[in-house]
Amino acid sequence: METIKCFRYDQWLEVSPGDLKPGDQFNYEGRMAIVHGKPMLRDDGKWAIPAERPEPVPIQVDLSGGILAQVMDFAGTGLHEFRDGTAILADLEWAPGFVYSPRLPKAELEAFCETHRERYEAFFDANHDAILAGESVAMEPWWSSDGDKTAPTTAG
Structure with a gap:
């Protein structure tokens, strides 16, 4: 069965092309495309x-030095805010991009990052050279995801 990499809510899934839903993002020729x-x-x-x-x-630049700015630096990624008020730390410009946090309301994402700051710092320490060189480094998600949520997946 043919499958396609699909970014749904906050994770990459392998799905049949016929199972794509409006709002899903998928890898088309190495770049993101949004199903409509x-x-x-x-x-x-x-x-x-x-x-x-x-x-x-x-591109959002956070010079506040707050927890989101710190974790963005530790992971070498950006913050993507969605129309539904949620946000995620992820590299979504090119597909399949890496995901560095669950998708949560921004205040909950800040709390999540504060709780797991040491884990992000250890990730940075282990991948320091690559991150400082501007390379994206995969992080194995340790949080639970709900890829069946149907919230819009387009940033902005």
Whole structure:
């Protein structure tokens, strides 16, 4: 069965192209695309997925020195805020990007990062050279995710 990498809510999943839902993001030629309609199987056996590339999201710089800024530095990633009031630490510009936190309301994400600050600091210590060189480094998620949530997945 053919599968495609799909970013749904706060995690990457392998799904059948026919199971993509509007709002899902997926890897198309190494870049993110957002599904905006129901995928259809063509007569030639290939999937037609109505999708578009997202508009670039402005880079957010946090000079406050707060916990989110610290964890962004420790993971070498950015903060993506969503229209539903949630946020995630992730590299989503290119697919499949790495995820460094669960998707939570911003205040809850700050509390999560404060609780797990030592874990992020240890990740930085273990990957110091790569992160300082601007490389994205995968982090194995230790938090529970709910990839079945249907909240919009487009940043902005």
